[in-house]
Amino acid sequence: MTAQSEVIQKTYAREEPCSSLMKTILVLAQNPELPNAIRSALESHPYRIIHRPDLEEAEPLLRHGALDACLVDADQPQVQAMWIIEKLREFAPGVPILVFSTVRSPEWEEVAYLRGVAHVLGKPIRGRLLHTFLERLPTPSPKPVSAPRPVRPPGGGGGGIVAPVRVDPAGVLDELTRLLPHAYSVRDLFSQLLPALRTSLGVHRVVAFLRQPLPVEGGQPSLNESRRLHSVAAVGISPKVLQNFELSLDSGVGALLGEPVHLLRRTSEEVAASPSAQQELDVLGVESVVALMEGQVVLGLLGMGSRIDGCPLDPGVVEKVFYLAEKTASAVQQIWANERVLANHGMMTDILRELNSACVVIGRDLRILHANKAARTLFLPPADNQAEPTFSDLPQTLCSRIYQVLKTGTAVPAFKHRPPETPARLFQVTIIPFQSKETLLPDSALLVMEDQTQSEQLKRLEIEAANLRLVRTMADRLAHEIGNALVPVSTHQQLLPTRHKDPEFRQSLESALASSVKRIARLVNQMVFLAQDRPMSVESLPVVTLVEDAFREAQRHLPIQTATLKQSNESTTATVAGDREALKHALAEVFLNALQANPSDAKVAVRTYESPTDAGARSLRIDIMDNGDGFASETAQQATDAFFTTRSVGLGLGLTVTRKVIESHQGRLEVIPSEGRRGGLVSISLPTELEE
Incomplete structure (x- = not known):
């Protein structure tokens, strides 16, 4: 048992x-x-x-x-x-x-x-x-009941009389249990189950209560709502009784059901100890209640009235009712799951329908399962855009990618697509496989085509506007810098007719011409190196010699007699690969900043050592340190931005040019914040060999 x-x-x-x-x-x-x-x-x-x-x-x-x-x-x-x-x-x-x-x-x-x-x-x-x-009171005489009419076999032959047909409650319950998995609606399920249950058991009334199912994506019902039981169907009970009547899993009959109590009778000890349960049974007019349980969770209950003949239900029949209740709970849970799937499907269909992007769902057999309005407009002629598209209506380039996704289960990277008939339009295409855990290949794939024509046009206009702003800023800064460089030359040119024989004047003129030429030549070099995306020539360069040449170039632009350079090298024969003039100019810009950090007593230290890249390639690191005030955190972040400067003179392109040259040589430039340490630190990483 x-x-x-x-x-x-x-x-x-x-x-x-x-x-x-x-x-x-x-x-x-x-x-x-x-x-x-x-x-x-x-x-x-x-x-x-x-x-x-x-x-x-x-x-x-x-x-x-x-x-x-x-x-x-x-x-x-x-x-x-x-x-x-x-x-x-x-x-x-x-x-x-x-x-x-x-x-x-x-x-x-x-x-x-x-x-x-x-x-x-x-x-x-x-x-x-x-x-x-x-x-x-006298005992009432029983109401005469006519005997069941004998049933004869069809054909009118001389066969014997067949006994009257009698209903077997257990057999009817078994038949109902077999029909439960085929139900698709909770109300339809109980509207068919309860009358058959009432007839087979011979009871006055049957009623079913259920809790609220979990909602479709978007949260859970409130605690009170999820614990309430609402009537879904009843036979033999007036609808007025159930109109505003509900049960709860926290009180009355609902609180008594669950593990280990699956069945309650009006005469049971649990009901006798609960006045609220007695009142609920009285209102409903039921004598017994069976829990509808899925696992350990009470989904609802079935209430049954007394038998018409006044006798209690046979225990064997009650056991069948209990198992029927278990199967009914499983059927209800399955119906709720199906309803959630259908609701999710409907919600996704509504979402795809309202999207401006063209969305198409393609099945494994290459049938179009869904296409929203934007997709029909894109792939079908105007006269047929209300029809459903087929796989052959899609462009060949997209068909091959979709087929690849469905056969491999691997999503392809997003790509750009221009329809052949409208090449002016640009689409961002994404193909996503839909694959369940139980299958090796996807059941379907989602094609999403986002029209980026307008955004590309806006991006192009924004780039053009940014370039115009850059040209305007550069022209303004160049005009200002070249003007400053020409001021001494212009002044001497005005004095030249009257003082050209004066030796002191001639010496001053020579100095002014040299200074202006150096300033303008530096500007020209900066523009040249900014315009280059790759080294003009590549050779193996000794680092020690390269550093010394760059330091002398910086001193030529800012001659400080007391400036010193101290090198600390792991290897005096270390080399880097690149364009000599470009790298010398890049390092000279860093040295020039170091000299300007402390003009009265400039001291620059350089340390070179090998530092492998993240990919494991050989790389040489050059740390350049000065004895100035160093870089604040905000200044370090903006130091390599174009036209950024903390001084009142200069274009602010020095470290910008350095970064461009270093990156074109597959290297990296870092401006390190001082963070309480005195002196600025700029770190440059350069490969010993350039990759093709």
């Missing part, structure tokens, strides 16, 4: 046997106060009390003829109470009727007795008196 079977057996072991000595009493009352009071008053006597709120729900009991008496709550309009009595006489002529009323009216009682009422009793309930009246 399984654990579930033991629970069911223990639950039903407490049920009273279906005995002919027990009388079944129907209580018709809108509120549960009267039936509760009657139960308390008759607790020690063999009566089965069944409460129904109205005639509509009590009709199956009355027509079946399984009642010994009917007790009516007359605390309502007298006309309504009298109408109920007449209907009771119509539905069950032989069932005795007892009426309870708080206010006694002799005239109304007289009419009630004339209509067939056995006794009119007052409130509150007096148990001994009620028991005495019930014992004295």
Whole structure:
């Protein structure tokens, strides 16, 4: 015997046997106060009390003829109470009727007795008196039931009579269990399940409650909402009762269900200890509740009323109901999962439809599964853009890439595409494979084509505008610098006619011409090296000699008699590969900055050593240090930017040219912030051999 079977057996072991000595009493009352009071008053006597709120729900009991008496709550309009009595006489002529009323009216009682009422009793309930009246009531004769009509075999032959067909509850439940996996809607599932369940079990009513399913992408329901149980279907219960009625997993019946309790009866100890659970069972008019569980999670519950004949359900049938509830919970979970998939699919379809980019989903068999409006407009003629495109409508270059993605499962890098018929348009193309964990190859691929025509035009205009700004700035700075260089020459040119024979003047003129030529020649060299993307010539250059030549070049532009250069080399024969003039100019710009950092007492130190690159190639590192104030963090970041300078003279292109030359030689330039250390530090890395 399984654990579930033991629970069911223990639950039903407490049920009273279906005995002919027990009388079944129907209580018709809108509120549960009267039936509760009657139960308390008759607790020690063999009566089965069944409460129904109205005639509509009590009709199956009355027509079946399984009642010994009917007790009516007359605390309502007298006309309504009298109408109920007449209907009771119509539905069950032989069932005795007892009426309870708080206010006694002799005239109304007289009419009630004339209509067939056995006794009119007052409130509150007096148990001994009620028991005495019930014992004295005659036992109603059972309603005659016609015998089942024999069924003869088809064809009218002389075969024997076939026995009447009888419904096997266990067989019906097994059949329902097999049908559950084929359900696609929760409401359709229960609208078919509950009537069949009610018929097979022979109960008055069946009701199903479920919690809210998890929403589609976008969060989870609130804690209170996720713990509530809402009615999804019911048979034998008035819709008005369920309209504003809900259960909760935190109180009442819902709080009692779960591990290890999967089944509750009205007579169980758990229900007896929970007034809220008793009240919920009374409102619903059910006698037993089975949990709908998926694993350890309670998804909902099934509530079943009492049997029409008053007997409890057979434990074997209840065990079948329990397993049916397990299968029903699994079916509900699967339906919810399918609904989430469909909702996600619909949401993705809506998203793709609204995108301005052309989006096409292609299946593994090269069928177009989805194409949004932008895709149809792009790939189809104007007259056919409302039709669905086929794979052959796509450009050949895209078809080959899509086929490659579907056959290999590897996404291709994003690429640019210009349609042959409209070469002025430019698209950024992305092809993404959709692949599940269980498959080796993708089930489909998503083609996204983003129109970048306008953005490319804007980018080109922005570059042109930036170039114009750069030219304007460069022209302004060059004009200013060349003008400054020509001022001494212009001054001497004006004095030349009158002082050309003066030796002092001639010496001053020579000095001015030399200074101006050097300044202008430096500007010309800067422009030349900025325009070069690669070295003009490549040779092996000794680092020691290169550093000394560059330092002398810097001193030529800024002659400081006390300036000193100190080299510290791991190897005096170390060499770098590159253009001699370009590298000498690049190092001279760094040395010139070092000399300007402390003009009164310039001291420059150079340290060279091997430092392999990240790729493992041989590289030589040249650290140039001065004894100036050093570089602040912000200055170090901007030092190599074009036209950046901290002085009032100069173009601000020195370190910019150095960086351009070093990078064209596959090297790297770093300006190191001082961070409390005195002196500036510029580090240059150059390869010993240039790659092709």
